[in-house]
Amino acid sequence: MRLVVRAALRSSTLLPSSFSSHQRGLATMNSATLWRSAHQHEIFTQPLQRSPNDDRDYRLIRLNNGLHALLIHDAKADKAAASLAVSVGHLSDPDDMPGLAHFCEHLLFMGTEQFPRENEYGDYISSHGGRTNAYTAASDTNYYFSVGADHLPGALQLFSGFFHSPLFSSSCTSRELHAVDSEHKKNLQSDSWRLFQMSKSLSKPGHVWSKFGSGNMLSLTAAAKAASALERRSASTTDGLAPSNSVTPLTSRMPSPVPSFASETDADGGSVGRETRRRLVEWWETHYCPTRMNLVVLGKECFDDLAALVVENFSPIVNRGLAPVKPIPELPWGPDQVGTIIHAKTIMDFQAVELQFQLPAQTYHWRSKPAHFLAHLLGHEGPGSLHSYLKQKGFLVRLSCGNQPQARGIDFFKLTCFLTPTGFKQYREVVLIMCKYLNMLRETQSFPAYLFDELQTLALTRFNYSEKRASDSYASSLSETMANPYPPDLLLSAGSLLWDWDEAHVHRTLAEFVPEKGRVIVMGKDYTGFGFDETKWDAEKWYKTQYYIQQLDEQFLEASRRPNDIPELFLPPRNEFIPQDLSVAKREVATPALRPEMIRKTALSTLWHKKDDQFWVPKANVILFMRSPLAGITPRHLVLTRLFCELVTDSLTEYAYAAELASLRYNVAADTYGLQIMLSGYNDKLSILLATVLHKLKTINIDKQRFRDIKEDVRQEYVNFDMSQPVEIADYYLRYTLAHVMWTPKERLAELTDITPEDLERHARDLLSRTYLDVLVHGNISHEQAISIMETTETSLAAKPLSESELASNRSYILPPGANFVHRQRVPNIENGNSGLSYYLHVGELTDEHHRAQLSLLAHLIHEPCFDVLRTKEQLGYIAQSIMLTRTGIMGLRLHVQSERSPVYLEQRVDAFLQGFQAYLEGMSEADFDKQKKGLITKKLEKTKSLSEEGNRIWGAISSGYQDFTRREIDAENVRKLTRADMLKFYAEYFMPTSPKRRKLSVHLKGHPKVDALFSVAASNRFLSVLKLHGVPVNEDDYVASSAAQPPVTAVTAFWEQIFSGIETLSSTTAEEILKQIASLAQEHPVLPVEDAEPMPTGAQDIVNLAELKAGMLVSAAATPTPY
Structure with a gap:
């Protein structure tokens, strides 16, 4: 088990003086005695409990529109940050449009009324040394960024528009629908996503937890397509006049096996895209409200200035009078969903068994955390533990246990055992041993005091000596925490600290941990020998995960209730590693040393x-x-x-x-x-x-x-x-x-x-x-x-x-001048339709400080445009990134893309992007160039925030062999000296596809896209006879001409569904019979497969054997210590 034990509080001297109001969270803390008025906002008057090691100051405010904001003043901050969490996630999606909350998250980045340019926000943040991100969860959506500390005001001005005046630009609708779809397809072969959705889908029918959260093209457009078809049908019967069967339809309405989707692939997605966007705007106006928002802003400004920034930028968010979202009142599983064993087939080769139990949200029990205490015992790996005994039996590889908050009001407690092949075959025995340990806990009438005391002591120590983390992740975490039912003054500590030992509550929680109230999930790639009827396996709707459900038989349940009779299972002994000496040998220094x-x-x-x-x-x-x-x-x-x-x-x-x-x-x-x-x-x-x-x-x-x-x-x-x-x-x-x-x-x-x-x-x-x-x-x-x-x-x-x-030292191979190498493979997983491209451009020796500074700046300059062009505008795929790649003795730029498109096409688009980027550099003003340099320098000179981060930096310099402890400072100074002319010359030589000196290596992984069956000419001819037989009017010349394209069967079916919906004289039964003929005829008259071959990129050399290539390349110098 790798349980992160949260911090706890031992000393009562740190407790607030009164707990009478502490059963209420931020949204309900309205007592006038706790807040005082200020300009267009209120200030929470009690101090927030914080770690003694935390040198930041905190103030909680509430705007007049109901938005709560936590202000963090950090005088030493070199990176400012903000995060806004909306207490609305994918469980609030309309039933007929799964994924809408996620789609909303995507489109909010695409411009606001004040700043309509698509990537203006991302460009501003990136150019000033920051980064942006967002995620959509079940009950909340979280948006966050970091930026150079001097540029917080401008960043907040751009960011706040997401929430008061987003454009939801129609020109981006189609592209972002594809982006969401690409993100979903990326996850189709991921066991974590597959098993998560499978488990959700097996909830009570109609329960919100069963929703499909990430969304895809189908889920986001099905309702819009249905509405569009209905609208067309209504239009065809305007004024009650039905179309005459004797009138030949206009050519533009001729039934054709080659549907024209031109309108549907417009930037706004055509009628379907416009309807999807309309529904999105309607949904946003229904759910996004400041009373459901929590904001965190971290900066070096004083509280009054931070408050002024928040008031100015976030007060325009309209309060629509929405109440805070309530917890989900019912848990997802009813009597029919518990007491079962669910066998699931995995993509990866591993075996596991998991006990799952549902619990009401444990955040309401923040003082005692009974589930946390039980996770500590069940996940223990010391003597007497479940882990130790299962490993001794030869059943276990590793074990994890913990309570997982999944949605507002819903937690799942999971005990997971990753199994050996022997353990997998004996999974029922493994589950019974789990139950024996649980029964041993139930039989313990009074737990030894040291168990809770140790958790308190360790957690208090952790809290007292907690260290800083990245500003954006810290802000994001806190904005999410603000939605929990914690007292405002304990916002920073309630999720971590323990106050009360509540043994009765521990036993009440244990009473829920019995198989008949939970589920057993068995996971494995190969179920050979289990004796299951393969025809009885079901498939989850969205990911097609195969699963097989069995009820736990009474014999098994009876065995699970027997008292523990395994002497090797007992409570953990005292922990001898609890630190006793926490003294710090502190000495004053003018400036922290940069070198060991x-x-x-x-x-x-x-x-x-x-x-x-x-x-x-x-x-x-x-x-x-x-x-x-x-x-x-x-x-x-x-x-x-x-x-x-x-x-x-x-x-x-x-x-x-x-x-x-x-x-x-x-x-x-x-x-x-x-x-x-x-x-x-x-x-x-x-x-x-x-x-x-x-x-x-x-x-x-x-x-x-x-x-x-x-x-x-x-x-x-x-x-x-x-x-x-x-x-x-x-x-x-x-x-x-x-x-x-x-x-x-x-x-x-x-x-x-x-x-x-x-x-x-x-x-x-x-x-x-x-x-x-x-x-x-x-x-x-x-x-x-x-x-x-x-x-x-x-x-x-x-x-x-x-x-x-x-004393061997690492080295690297150097691409020769003019290299244009391509290595091609097929994606090993034949079920994965995505392809991958990794594209590397060599620059030179890593110790060349001038070129290293140039490459650093180029990587900084190209990062946002790469994402904007390849992912956002061209929609190649969800993954499109560029980074500076360094290895011993070499450095260069790497771009990579994952897409449904072929790797050759991806390389062509990368080449086109690189070709066009020169014009971007040429057109950049000196002011913009200077701004970009300053943004990179801010990144380079960012201070370490913790001992572990500093240790990693130092060890990186030692382990590399260069011992260049001040590389960041040297690079920052060299970046400061660079001119735009320097960069244009540098780019033309090393990155332009036309440069004779350019050195390029790309690796192509070609996927296995699911190609729709095509409708052959022979099938089209037969289908024409079917149409005539049923009296469907057809212009045969157009029909025959369009048949030659042999379109996908799915497209033909969709087209004729649309046409039939507009012919009132054609009954739905007859239409359905005709549509069935399409698939049948396609099978009878298939299109012969074509050779799966693709030309190499122009001028590229095909590298079949990488070992042979390496044998013919020069090797770099080994790393030697940098003189200083």
């Missing part, structure tokens, strides 16, 4: 140290990289190293889980060039955990059962790579082509099969016998303590040093 110190260097190791000089938390990071040429010199070596790391981690689970609960974490991971150990958390007992991990590395005894189980889990990971998104596979093979040493999942899988425990034991001995250590000690640890840690590590490992020639 190298404080020790021997033949065996290099030790870097940086004492925390800005965050002042009792935490530390210790990272050790054990270099070894044996780690990944061949695919077999890399697999052996991976298995070794997994087995070490697995053997430490019971011991280290207590440390994880105490926010002290470790990780052991395999790398091509060595083995990495990372520890982070409270420094008090960090050295104890490190010593135990190092001891286990040297002394592990390989358990043969766990070896088999972990080997199978790794096998599934390698196999499942082929089920990844096409663009992810394309990106992987692009990186593989550039990497000097890298082994594909297929190569690793081939070596995995015959590896034995004995092979692994020999490899572990050899791997650890000789090494070189790169070590970083960072945080609340002194110089002397760091050296002590290093000495202890060397003593524990007792390894001999490597020779200098054995």
Whole structure:
């Protein structure tokens, strides 16, 4: 289990003085004593409880239109942010238009009355060093952004228009319908989306939870098409006059197997698009209201200035008099939906069983959090745990447990076991063991006090020493939290802190956790041997997930009620890793240091140290990289190293889980060039955990059962790579082509099969016998303590040093001048209709500071236009991105796109975009160019916000081999010096498709689109006879001419449905009989398949064998430390 234990409160001295009003949330806190009037708003008068480590100030205000806003003053902020959460999500979609809330979210980005240009908002945010995003959930929709701190006023002016004057531009309707559809198609092969919707669809008939949330083209246009057809039918019978059967229809109305959809593909989507937009505007006006909105604004301005910005920009939102959205009154499952086992077929190769229980929203129990307490026990991985026993039985790979708020008023408590093949076959026994643990909890009349006390203590510590996070994600999280029923003064803490131990409530919650009140979900790719009748499997409507439902039999239910008789199951022992010493050795410094110190260097190791000089938390990071040429010199070596790391981690689970609960974490991971150990958390007992991990590395005894189980889990990971998104596979093979040493999942899988425990034991001995250590000690640890840690590590490992020639360094392959390489593959998953393109343009050596600055600026300049052109305007697909790609010794620009269109077409459009981008640069004013530079510099110089973020930056510089700790500052200064002329010359040489010096590599993953069956000429001729037989008037010349195009069967059917709806003399029964003939004739007279071949992009060289290509390319220089 990887349960994130939320913070809790132990000391009563931090509690508010009165709780009489604390059962009400923001929307109902109307007492005049709690608010005071100000200019066009009210101010909440009580201070908000915050972490002692939080140096920001908070003020809650309420505008006259009813909108609540949380103002966050952060004097040190270099990034401002805002988020507005609307308490309306996809459960508020009209029944006949699933996905409308999501579609609304998309269209709000497409311009407002004050700023009508489509990407004006995104362009402003991006050019000033920020980013934007939004998401639609079941009960809320959340919009957020970050931006350079000086540019918050302009950003809020653009952002606020979403909510008071959106255009819902008709010119964008068709494109954004396709964007939503593309997003849905991206998820069609995702198990998480498939299983989520399957579970929703199996709710009580008519319950809102069963709705299809993301939407697609069909769900968003079906109602509009029906309305359009009805309108046409009405028009055909105006004044009660029916059309005469003896009159030959006009050519424009001639029945044709080639329907003309020109009007439907206009920017506004034609009549269907216009009706969909009308419904959207109507829905927005019905649901979007400031009384249902919560805003968070974070900036460096004082409270009065922040309030003035909010009042000015958000007061125009019209209060439509809507009450706050109430919780859903009924839970989704009735008697017919519980007490069942649901078997589901997965796309990925894994096996799992999950116990699900429905609960009323647990946010109302924020003081005691009974479900959180139970998740802590059920998800425990220490001695006596369910995890420990199932693993001992050979059933379990890993376990997770937690309560999940899913919608306003609805939570689901889930206990999930990922199973070994043995566990999958014995899933019923696994479920009964889960029930035994639950029964053991029910039999516990009085839980030991230390269980709750420890949760409180750990959570209070976590709360007191919480660190800053990215401003936009923080604002987004808080705006969502504001909708919860928390007291306003506890807005920052109520979701995290525990106040009361309520044992009775724990037992009441436990009473709901019985199989007859829940559901068992069994998940697996292959059900061979289960004896199920394949004809009895159902398919969920939207994702086509196959599932099979069984009622839990009485024998099983009776067994599930028996008292626990497994002595290995018992409550967790006391946690010895709870930190005792939380003191911080604080020292004043003028400016935090940008570099660590190298404080020790021997033949065996290099030790870097940086004492925390800005965050002042009792935490530390210790990272050790054990270099070894044996780690990944061949695919077999890399697999052996991976298995070794997994087995070490697995053997430490019971011991280290207590440390994880105490926010002290470790990780052991395999790398091509060595083995990495990372520890982070409270420094008090960090050295104890490190010593135990190092001891286990040297002394592990390989358990043969766990070896088999972990080997199978790794096998599934390698196999499942082929089920990844096409663009992810394309990106992987692009990186593989550039990497000097890298082994594909297929190569690793081939070596995995015959590896034995004995092979692994020999490899572990050899791997650890000789090494070189790169070590970083960072945080609340002194110089002397760091050296002590290093000495202890060397003593524990007792390894001999490597020779200098054995210290292998990573390198990369360099594309030759003029390269135009294309590598083509088919998407391995034949059910995935999407294609992927990964497109790389090489620039040069990573240490070339001038070119690096130019590439950084180019990547910044091109990011928003790439998205705007390829995704928004051309609608190639939901995924269309560009980034600066860096590897040891090389750097370049990578663009990638995922789409239903072919990879060759995608490459043509990328080339066209790059060709046109030169004109964009040429037309850019000096003022705009300077603005873009400043936006990038803001990003480069953004301060680290936490100890962990600083540690990652430092370690990135060390592990790269360059030790360029001030790269960001150097790049920012070099960007400042760049001119537009510099960039135009740079772009023309390295990026223009016509440049003879350009070096390009692209990887094409071609999907398997579901092509509609075509209506052949022979089928059309037969269908003409059917039409004549039923007296349908047809202009035969037009009919025969249009038949030659052999259109899709679905298009022919849709067209004739439309025509028949306008012929009053044709009965619905007769029309239905004629329509059935279309599919039948298409099967009788199929269109012969054509060869699935596609030309290469112009001038491209087809690279069939990547290994051969790599063998012929030059290799970059290895990384060497940057002098400073």
